[in-house]
Structures are given as structure tokens and as C-alpha cells.
Amino acid sequence: MGKTIRNNARLWHDIKKNKMAYLFISPFFILFFIFGVYPLLFSLYLSLSSWDGIGEIKFIGLRNFELLMTDPVFWKSISNTIIIWFMSTIPMIIFALTIAFLLNSTFVKFNNLFKTLYFLPNVTAIVAVALVFGVIFSPNYGLVNYLLSLLDLNAVDWHGNSIGVKIAIASMVIWRWTGYNAIIFLAGLQNINTELYEAAKIDGASTFDIFTKITIPLLKPVLLFVVITSTIGGMQIFTEPQILVSSNGGPGQGGMTIVLYLYQQAFTKNLYGYGSAVAVSLLVIIMLFSLINWTLVQRKK
Amino acid sequence: MKKLGVSLLLLVLSIILLSACNSENEAEAETDNNSGSKKITLWYWNRGLDESVLEKVKEEFPDIQLDLQKLPPGKDYKTKLTALLTSKPGKDSPDLVLMNIWLSEYLPYSEKFLNLYDYNGKDIEQNYPAWKVQQGVSGDGKTMIAVPVDTAPTGLFYREDIFKDAGIASSPEELSDKVKSWDNYVSVLQELKDKKGVYAESSMKDVFSKQINKLDKRYFDADNKFIGDQEHIKQEWDKAISLGKDGLVLGNIEELTQEWNAALINGEIVGYDGPVWAKDIIIDTAPALSGKWKVSRSPVADGNDGGSFLSVLKSSKNPEIAVKIAEFINNEENQVTSYKNMSLFPAHNKALANTELGQSEEYFGGQNTSEVFVESAKNVKEAFRGTKETIVSTAFRDELDLVATENKDPEKAWQDALDKIARDLSM
Numbered sequence: 001m002g003k004t005i006r007n008n009a010r011l012w013h014d015i016k017k018n019k020m021a022y023l024f025i026s027p028f029f030i031l032f033f034i035f036g037v038y039p040l041l042f043s044l045y046l047s048l049s050s051w052d053g054i055g056e057i058k059f060i061g062l063r064n065f066e067l068l069m070t071d072p073v074f075w076k077s078i079s080n081t082i083i084i085w086f087m088s089t090i091p092m093i094i095f096a097l098t099i100a101f102l103l104n105s106t107f108v109k110f111n112n113l114f115k116t117l118y119f120l121p122n123v124t125a126i127v128a129v130a131l132v133f134g135v136i137f138s139p140n141y142g143l144v145n146y147l148l149s150l151l152d153l154n155a156v157d158w159h160g161n162s163i164g165v166k167i168a169i170a171s172m173v174i175w176r177w178t179g180y181n182a183i184i185f186l187a188g189l190q191n192i193n194t195e196l197y198e199a200a201k202i203d204g205a206s207t208f209d210i211f212t213k214i215t216i217p218l219l220k221p222v223l224l225f226v227v228i229t230s231t232i233g234g235m236q237i238f239t240e241p242q243i244l245v246s247s248n249g250g251p252g253q254g255g256m257t258i259v260l261y262l263y264q265q266a267f268t269k270n271l272y273g274y275g276s277a278v279a280v281s282l283l284v285i286i287m288l289f290s291l292i293n294w295t296l297v298q299r300k301k
Numbered sequence: 302m303k304k305l306g307v308s309l310l311l312l313v314l315s316i317i318l319l320s321a322c323n324s325e326n327e328a329e330a331e332t333d334n335n336s337g338s339k340k341i342t343l344w345y346w347n348r349g350l351d352e353s354v355l356e357k358v359k360e361e362f363p364d365i366q367l368d369l370q371k372l373p374p375g376k377d378y379k380t381k382l383t384a385l386l387t388s389k390p391g392k393d394s395p396d397l398v399l400m401n402i403w404l405s406e407y408l409p410y411s412e413k414f415l416n417l418y419d420y421n422g423k424d425i426e427q428n429y430p431a432w433k434v435q436q437g438v439s440g441d442g443k444t445m446i447a448v449p450v451d452t453a454p455t456g457l458f459y460r461e462d463i464f465k466d467a468g469i470a471s472s473p474e475e476l477s478d479k480v481k482s483w484d485n486y487v488s489v490l491q492e493l494k495d496k497k498g499v500y501a502e503s504s505m506k507d508v509f510s511k512q513i514n515k516l517d518k519r520y521f522d523a524d525n526k527f528i529g530d531q532e533h534i535k536q537e538w539d540k541a542i543s544l545g546k547d548g549l550v551l552g553n554i555e556e557l558t559q560e561w562n563a564a565l566i567n568g569e570i571v572g573y574d575g576p577v578w579a580k581d582i583i584i585d586t587a588p589a590l591s592g593k594w595k596v597s598r599s600p601v602a603d604g605n606d607g608g609s610f611l612s613v614l615k616s617s618k619n620p621e622i623a624v625k626i627a628e629f630i631n632n633e634e635n636q637v638t639s640y641k642n643m644s645l646f647p648a649h650n651k652a653l654a655n656t657e658l659g660q661s662e663e664y665f666g667g668q669n670t671s672e673v674f675v676e677s678a679k680n681v682k683e684a685f686r687g688t689k690e691t692i693v694s695t696a697f698r699d700e701l702d703l704v705a706t707e708n709k710d711p712e713k714a715w716q717d718a719l720d721k722i723a724r725d726l727s728m
Binding site: 050054055064135141160251252269270274 | 409553555692695
């Protein structure tokens with residue numbers, strides 16, 4: 001006890017000594033408390049309450065979570081989110097890696113032009129992207145179904161078909177993030193010492209061997225970074241399904257993701273307490289994923 | 302010491318910069334106090350009110366400093382309004398707020414709004430159709446929270462060339478007579494499909510929602526008790542299901558979406574039982590079909606889909622003037638102007654009777670469609686809207702989706718919708 005008090009006193013002393021420095025970093029912390037910490041705590045409190053947005057906030061304990069556990073749509077939204085994340089992340093990493101590898105090789109000309117082109121989707125407004133993909137994946141008059149009909153294949157209901165809607169959403173994510181991750185991979189590739197490649201070549205290794213035995217292992221930290229960021233992004237996917245199939249997640253709710261469900265409950269149905277309970281569950285899920293990631297990294301060390 | 306001086310200078314500069322953004326407002330506020338004029342703040346969304354009318358407000362009330370705040374429309378607006386009502390009113394809080402048909406959600410909190418019955422409300426309500434006024438009155442009939450702005454009566458938009466060709470009707474009047482009952486409407490749809498292979502309904506869920514809009518009672522009674530499980534709703538559900546089963550809806554295409562637009566341009570959708578504001582949408586969507594459309598009366602009964610209101614907040618410092626402004630914006634003359642400029646269909650009884658209201662429209666083959674909507678507006682039924690309408694309609698529409706796409710058993714879907722509603726209402 002005494003030690004912490006003394007430490008506190010020292011901390012205050014240090015703060016006073018560096019008043020100016022603290023003053024200059026304080027705006028971030030003040031804003032963070034108002035717009036970060038406070039809403040977080042408030043939504044924790046709301047998740048234990050029943051509130052329609054205006055009236056009295058009624059404390060109801062764990063009732064929201066009780067209902068949540070038996071809510072089939074909630075569980076569906078979790079599995080949808082994970083499936084969409086899977087369907088988008090794995091192809092995206094493969095594409096990004098391939099593109100980065102090509103950009104890094106010496107035979108590709110106009111390197112910088114390609115870098116810019118691949119990065120472009122990432123700075124495009126997401127609503128515009130979703131609208132265009134909406135037209136492409138339109139079930140009755142869309143481009144994809146037209147192409148399928150040319151190949152004598154059956155049209156797919158890209159809104160109502162549980163797999164179809166996920167493919168449409170995943171393809172939006174892939175389109176948007178492949179270039180971004182390719183640039184990150186490229187940075188990682190350029191950090192690999194070329195001597196390693198030269199030595200391997202002298203020893204007679206094939207390009208494939210070089211890629212799997214040298215490039216991939218040395219890229220692991222970058223790979224991990226990409227997986228973690230895409231997990232966090234993937235768990236929070238919202239705009240794509242919202243524009244494609246609107247707030248109810250499409251017929252059969254195949255496109256209902258966790259955040260979309262949260263939004264529908266809180267802002268469409270005015271069930272703010274229940275929506276907050278969904279948000280808290282999302283927090284737990286993301287923490288769970290981070291934990292898995294973390295243990296994986298630890299073990300590797 | 303020099304370092305400290307530089308940091309201090311930086312700090313001072315940043316404070317000056319930040320406060321400079323605000324100084325304009327303060328200057329205004331000061332002159333405000335000096336002249337003793339009153340400030341009225343109004344919240345509205347783009348195309349929600351006619352700006353030329355708002356300019357006239359400034360002329361009509363020269364002593365009032367009118368602060369117009371145009372906010373982003375849709376859910377953002379509603380979220381802002383909700384947040385406003387839960388927080389303490391500040392200096393910039395609005396006096397007047399524009400509201401949409403969702404104002405029913407705010408009726409349980411009518412104490413946050415000025416009760417217009419204390420401010421000449423009985424006289425105001427004489428000017429507007431009862432069904433419209435009633436949408437802004439609390440369940441016990443004691444509190445009136447809004448002045449009607451525009452209404453959204455429905456009509457049946459249809460492709461005259463195709464209806465004529467199929468031998469169904471050669472004039473809007475003839476068609477109006479032909480679709481007066483549900484059974485007659487169904488046989489018109491059947492004829493369209495048999496003779497031309499085209500449709501006037503695009504999904505079961507929209508058929509259902511539109512039929513509900515024609516009823517005199519909806520999902521809740523005046524005490525906010527759920528009555529959506531009763532016969533009057535089940536009937537409409539069954540109608541939607543049977544249309545779907547008989548193949549008289551195009552598919553599961555929601556109205557006014559990209560898909561629906563495409564079907565309209567392709568000529569697969571040749572009719573639309575929709576609100577007056579859809580006129581502009583159809584004109585923009587299918588300019589090539591100009592001259593081919595006409596409007597008859599809605600099938601079965603006239604309905605209403607949307608429409609807005611102006612409310613005065615309880616926190617207003619100048620409630621009397623705010624009410625006067627709300628009345629002025631919505632008087633006969635200004636509502637006629639708003640209709641001409643912005644297609645905001647008038648609510649005011651005299652505006653509806655005004656001969657200047659409509660004119661021959663080229664897109665609709667020279668028809669004066671306003672006449673149809675005026676008749677429709679007179680006949681909309683009074684129906685109480687509950688505060689939790691969205692919960693109910695979402696559940697029903699979701700289940701109709703499943704009937705359409707997964708062939709779910711309609712009776713099971715009905716039961717599942719009711720279970721979902723019961724659950725959501727208990728929260």
C-alpha cells in the first residue's frame with residue numbers, strides 16, 4: 001500500500017515537472033475519454049438495461065444476454081461473420097501475396113504504376129463500392145447472373161441464397177483489401193536479404209522452393225499482422241451487407257453480420273439495450289480471437 | 302526558458318485558432334441581445350421543406366432571427382432527434398423540428414413536445430384531414446404534437462399502352478372502377494400475366510405492407526396493445542400469400558430498389574400502387590417511357606405511405622411564435638407552392654381544393670394526376686400507429702421473404718413472425 005502511494009506521489013511530481021508535455025498530449029486523452037471510454041462504459045451499462053432511446057433506462061440485469069443465448073439470428077450472425085471472414089481473408093492473402101511477389105520480381109516494369117493501381121480500391125468510398133457490387137450481383141438483372149446465363153448455368157439469388165450472399169460480400173472485401181495488403185507484403189519482401197535468394201539459387205533451389213522455404217517463413221511476422229488486422233476488420237463488417245441486402249440481412253438473413261444485427265436492433269427497432277448486449281458479445285468474441293492469435297505467436301517464440 | 306516561451310506561444314495560438322471558429326456565432330448572439338429580437342431554430346432535411354417558403358417566413362416574421370439547420374436525412378436525422386430529446390436543451394437547440402411518419406414512435410414522449418391543444422390546436426386541426434392530424438395525436442387524444450406538412454396518398458401508376466392493349470382499361474376512370482375490390486384487382490393482375498406476361502406487384506412483402514396501409518387499424522390499438530395477431534392482419538397476410546402462390550407477383554423484388562427500377566425500365570413491371578412522391582422517382586427512372594404512364598385510384602382502397610409534420614419542442618423559449626411559424630409554413634398558399642417546387646403533396650384542406658394545385662403532366666400523357674391524389678387524400682382512413690411498428694413490420698416482412706425464397710410453409714411463417722414479435726415486444 002505504502003509503496004503505491006509513494007509511487008503515485010512520484011508520478012504526480014513527474015507530471016508537474018513535465019507540465020507542458022502532458023498539456024500537449026492531453027487533448028488526445030480528453031477526447032479519448034469523452035468519445036472512447038465513456039460510450040464504452042455506457043454501452044456496458046445499457047447491455048444490462050431495457051431502453052427505447054428516449055424514455056427511462058430500466059435495469060434488467062442479465063435478461064438481454066439470456067435472450068441473446070436463445071436467439072437463432074444472433075448465432076446465425078456470428079457464423080455468417082466468421083464464414084464471410086474466412087471466405088474473404090484466405091483468397092485475399094493468396095492474391096495479395098502473389099501480387100506482392102510479382103511486384104517484387106525484377107521482370108515487372110512500371111512497378112510504381114501497379115502499386116498505385118492496386119492500392120486504389122482501398123481509398124474508394126465504401127458506399128460507392130457496395131452500390132456497384134450491388135448492381136453486379138443483382139439477382140435478376142445483374143452482370144454475374146448474365147454471364148452465368150451465357151455459360152448455360154443457373155442464375156444464383158445473390159441476396160437470398162445463403163452462400164451466394166456471402167460470396168457477394170466476400171468479393172467486395174477481397175476487392176477492397178487485396179491491394180492494401182499486397183503493399184504491406186511488398187514491404188516485408190523488400191526486407192528480406194537478397195543474399196539468401198542468391199545463395200539458394202547457387203545451391204540449385206527452384207523458384208517454388210525459394211518461395212516456400214525462404215519467402216514465406218521470413219514473411220511470417222507480416223503475415224501475422226495481416227491476419228490480425230483482417231480479423232478485427234472482418235468481425236466488424238457492416239457497410240457491405242447493409243448496402244447489398246439492407247438492414248435485415250436479406251431473405252433468410254444469410255448476409256446478417258454481427259455489427260449489422262447490432263445496428264438493426266438498436267437503430268431500426270429502437271432496442272438499445274439488446275443492441276448493446278450484441279455489442280458486448282462482439283467485444284468478447286474479438287477478445288477471444290485476439291487471445292488465440294496471441295497464444296499462437298507466443299508458442300512460435 | 303526559451304523553450305517554455307515557444308510552447309506557450311504555440312498554446313496561445315492554438316486557442317486563438319479554435320476560438321476563431323466560434324467567434325462569428327458569438328457576435329451574432331450579442332447583436333441578438335442588443336436588438337432584443339427572438340431566435341427560432343428549425344431542423345429539417347434536404348427537400349423536406351420548400352426553401353422558398355422558408356424565405357417567406359423571414360419576410361412574414363421580420364423580428365425573428367430564423368436559424369435554419371438542414372441535417373442529413375434518414376436514420377441519422379432520427380438518431381439526432383432522439384439524442385436531442387434525451388439531453389438538456391442548450392443555446393442551439395431547435396424550437397421547431399421536422400418529423401416523418403415515424404413521429405408515432407415519439408408519441409409516448411409527448412411531454413417533450415409542445416401540446417398544440419394549448420396553443421390554438423383545435424383551430425389548427427380543422428384545416429387538415431382528420432386521418433393526418435390524428436397521426437400526431439397521443440392515444441388518449443389529449444396531446445397534439447405536430448402540424449401536418451405533407452401527405453403521401455397513394456394511386457395506381459400504370460402503363461396505359463399495355464393496359465389498353467390487354468383490353469383491361471382504356472382510361473384511368475375505367476381502371477379505377479375495375480380495381481375497387483381485392484378480387485377484381487386479382488383478376489386484373491391475372492389478365493396482365495395471361496395476356497402480356499407482365500406484373501403490377503413485385504413481392505409478397507410489399508403487397509402485404511401496402512394492404513396494411515389501407516386499413517383503419519394496424520398493429521396496435523390506441524392503448525398501444527399489440528393487435529397484429531388478429532384477423533384483420535391475417536387476412537392481408539393471406540392475400541399476399543395467395544398472390545404469390547398464383548404467380549401474380551414478379552418475384553421477391555422490393556419496390557423502389559435498383560432491381561425494381563430495372564424491371565420497370567424493362568417493362569416487366571407495368572403497374573405500381575404507390576404514394577404521390579413516387580411520381581418523381583418513376584419519371585427519373587424511366588424517362589424513355591414518358592407519355593405512356595397514367596395514374597388511376599389505388600386498388601381496393603386509398604392508402605397513405607409517408608408524409609411529414611412540424612413539431613414545436615417543449616424546450617422552446619418562444620413557443621407562441623414557433624407555433625405561428627409552423628402554421629404559416631403550412632398554410633394553404635405555402636403548401637401549394639411547396640407542391641409545385643418540391644412535390645410535397647399538401648395536407649391543408651383548402652390547398653387540396655385549390656384549382657392551381659395540379660396541371661396537365663407530359664410524362665403522364667397529359668393527365669392531371671394531382672386530381673387522383675386529391676381524391677385519394679380525402680379518403681385515407683384513420684389508423685393508429687404504434688410506437689413499435691418497425692419491430693412488427695420487420696418480422697412479418699422477414700418471414701414473407703422466407704416464404705418467397707425458401708418455400709417456407711405460410712402458416713409456420715405466420716406463427717414464427719408472431720413469436721418473434723412477442724419476444725421483441727417483451728424487451
